[in-house]
Amino acid sequence: MKPWLFALSAVILCVLLLTAYTVKTTQNKCYFDDVDYASVLQWNGVLYGGDTDSDLSGLSKGKAIGKITYSKTEHRCPRKKMQDGDATNLKTGTQLYEVNGYEPSARIWAGDQLYEAYSNPAARTLNDLLDAVGKIQTVRFISGNDGSELMDFTPEANAIFIREFPKLEYIPQEELSKQTKSWVGNLYWMEIEMKDGSTRRIAYNTMFPSFHSAYATPELAELIEQQRKLIYAR
The missing domain is CATH 3.30.1490 (Dna Ligase; domain 1)
Incomplete structure (x- = not known):
């Protein structure tokens, strides 16, 4: 499978399953095997996938709306269900911004990376x-x-x-x-x-x-x- 197709499929699968990792528990200790997270974050109940293929030169950042407060990659035993402010592989503290011209429920910036909505219960x-x-x-x-x-x-x-x-x-x-x-x-x-x-x-x-x-x-x-x-x- 080509890299771009794999990335798109990975995001879709991550949204469907809400998680893409294997957690093992033994003697009250958690560890995981070679986790390769799709790039996903949750904000205001919306799940977003990272866009790595677009030409972003025509887009600009709007006002700051929050920060990533929890990253799965930073935890030995990450929680399974994502919450607002959670990301799979962004660093804790990554600033979130509106995308000028778009509703934040559709697109947001996480640092300098564009994230697009894939699941919105509203x-x-x-x-x-x-x-x-x-x-x-x-x-x-x-x-x-x-x-x-x-x-x-x-x-x-x-x-x-x-x-x-x-x-x-x-x-x-x-x-x-x-x-x-x-x-x-x-x-x-x-x-x-x-x-x-x-x-x-x-x-x-x-x-x-x-x-x-x-x-x-x-x-x-x-x-x-x-x-x-x-x-x-x-």
């Missing part, structure tokens, strides 16, 4: 999760092997996607996973590019027409299939 639509209305520039297909660009949606299809995607009903990833037999099925890898130049990689399941946190409408599912076919028609 969300009702994907826009509640992503704060994407009016901010998406382009959607495209990318390679599942190396993340390279395959094809942008046509202007007409792009406009429909930009309009309809944020409206989709938000479903927590763990719930959608249960409904789709652990989200089995063929995946299309896609990338959403924002007007500020930052990007977000998403996966689309063809067996259960859905993204990780929402089912696609029939219109959107048909649109994606039509656009996919254009890759091979060129």
